Amino acid sequence: MRIKPIVSQFVFLLTLSLGLISLDYYFQGKNTLKQYLTTLARPVYQIIDYPQQATQWLSAWFTDRQELTQTAQDLRLENALLKIKLQQLEASLYAENKRQAQTLAAKKFTQKILSANILNVKLERHSQKIVVDKGQKDSVYLGQPVIDQFGVIGQVTELSVTHSIVTLITDASQSTPILVKRNALRALLYGTGQLDKMEIKFLGAQADIKEGDLLISSGIGDRYPTGYPVATVTSVNRDINESFLDIVAEPLAQLSHGEQVLMIWPNNNQQNPSPHAVPIEEALSLNDIKGIF
Amino acid sequence: MSTIYPPHYSWPIYASLSVALFIALMPIAGWVHDFMPNLVLMAIVYWAIYRPDVMGLGTAWVVGIIHDSLTISMIGQHALIYVTVVFVINSGSVKTKNYAFLEYMTWLTLFIVFDVVMSVFFNRIFQQTEFEWQVLFSILGGIIIWPWLYVLLNYFENIAAEKQQ
Numbered sequence: 001m002r003i004k005p006i007v008s009q010f011v012f013l014l015t016l017s018l019g020l021i022s023l024d025y026y027f028q029g030k031n032t033l034k035q036y037l038t039t040l041a042r043p044v045y046q047i048i049d050y051p052q053q054a055t056q057w058l059s060a061w062f063t064d065r066q067e068l069t070q071t072a073q074d075l076r077l078e079n080a081l082l083k084i085k086l087q088q089l090e091a092s093l094y095a096e097n098k099r100q101a102q103t104l105a106a107k108k109f110t111q112k113i114l115s116a117n118i119l120n121v122k123l124e125r126h127s128q129k130i131v132v133d134k135g136q137k138d139s140v141y142l143g144q145p146v147i148d149q150f151g152v153i154g155q156v157t158e159l160s161v162t163h164s165i166v167t168l169i170t171d172a173s174q175s176t177p178i179l180v181k182r183n184a185l186r187a188l189l190y191g192t193g194q195l196d197k198m199e200i201k202f203l204g205a206q207a208d209i210k211e212g213d214l215l216i217s218s219g220i221g222d223r224y225p226t227g228y229p230v231a232t233v234t235s236v237n238r239d240i241n242e243s244f245l246d247i248v249a250e251p252l253a254q255l256s257h258g259e260q261v262l263m264i265w266p267n268n269n270q271q272n273p274s275p276h277a278v279p280i281e282e283a284l285s286l287n288d289i290k291g292i293f
Numbered sequence: 294m295s296t297i298y299p300p301h302y303s304w305p306i307y308a309s310l311s312v313a314l315f316i317a318l319m320p321i322a323g324w325v326h327d328f329m330p331n332l333v334l335m336a337i338v339y340w341a342i343y344r345p346d347v348m349g350l351g352t353a354w355v356v357g358i359i360h361d362s363l364t365i366s367m368i369g370q371h372a373l374i375y376v377t378v379v380f381v382i383n384s385g386s387v388k389t390k391n392y393a394f395l396e397y398m399t400w401l402t403l404f405i406v407f408d409v410v411m412s413v414f415f416n417r418i419f420q421q422t423e424f425e426w427q428v429l430f431s432i433l434g435g436i437i438i439w440p441w442l443y444v445l446l447n448y449f450e451n452i453a454a455e456k457q458q
Contacts, residue, residue: 017373024368
């Protein structure tokens with residue numbers, strides 16, 4: 001029996017597709033082929049970014065003062081850094097005892113950060129990711145934490161030379177170790193696939209947690225540095241027939257909008273930071289505001 | 294005996310696929326996102342029916358790989374879906390050119406459902422995500438958009454054909 005060419009071609013391409021899917025799944029974020037393919041996608045991301053760039057350019061052009069534009073940009077960055085610093089310090093003070101706080105202080109002042117632009121956003125129910133314009137050439141590594149001025153955004157899950165893909169904390173596959181700022185109660189915060197909703201599961205019915213509690217990163221798992229704001233509790237449902245509480249929280253970071261994020265290199269000596277990355281306190285002192293803290 | 298040669302123009306095909314990919318990359322949120330169908334798939338279905346000489350299995354596979362690379366999907370996911378859809382069309386199972394509107398829509402709906410089911414399947418298997426019933430809205434969105442997309446693609450196809458003559 002002679003097989004039609006279209007059938008053999010179909011079987012070949014089907015097998016090839018399944019092979020590529022398996023390869024992608026097996027190597028997770030280390031798939032070299034995918035890295036090359038997504039690197040080729042970089043120009044397309046830039047084209048898509050042009051309307052946004054054009055808007056910014058027009059806005060700056062109408063002010064007609066380059067210095068003013070530069071000052072505004074510096075102030076935005078400064079403001080973002082200040083908010084991060086303030087929230088981290090506030091959270092740490094409430095969450096940890098004196099000894100732990102001292103340990104944290106030693107750590108956090110050696111963390112380095114690098115600003116990155118968001119190139120593309122994929123916000124679907126089953127997959128919530130963003131593409132940022134920093135990649136292997138900037139010493140970005142898999143699992144690197146990413147934040148914005150309001151809180152934790154997510155972690156780098158795929159890398160290419162020129163850019164990287166960050167999976168948001170709200171992605172259904174993500175869980176973030178947190179503690180309640182008020183009483184240092186530890187728990188895991190799960191993504192639901194919705195941008196404004198996360199859940200704490202498996203927390204006993206007697207746990208001391210209530211609406212409005214601030215949840216900060218606990219540092220467990222060495223993924224997210226300790227003390228960064230993650231979410232606020234929006235509802236706690238205590239069902240006497242259930243062993244666990246039904247807790248819903250809303251992430252603090254600007255997950256659906258915003259143009260820039262900050263890549264963090266925690267001080268664990270495991271990853272060399274980008275030469276362009278600056279320590280948080282140095283970025284602050286450049287603006288002569290270190291004394292505030 | 295006269296031989297019918299296929300038309301030589303192909304720019305409407307690549308232009309429409311580029312636009313569809315561009316839209317797929319645009320960050321769309323809210324209910325619009327829920328209703329937004331896979332326009333790349335719909336364009337592929339149209340061209341596989343009307344221009345099988347260009348939209349063959351190889352082209353569909355390449356478009357799928359590009360789609361996967363651009364939209365942060367698993368590499369091969371869309372390629373597999375598109376190749377399967379084009380195979381069903383090109384193997385003669387779908388004689389859509391001669392079909393009535395209702396049958397035409399039925400086939401397209403089946404392809405969109407297949408796309409949604411496969412996407413949910415891949416995400417469930419490889420990313421352990423739960424099924425969200427809102428994904429079904431995109432099927433409805435596809436049914437609503439299809440007649441308009443058909444008219445639009447047909448219009449550009451006619452323009453290209455006129456220029457060729």
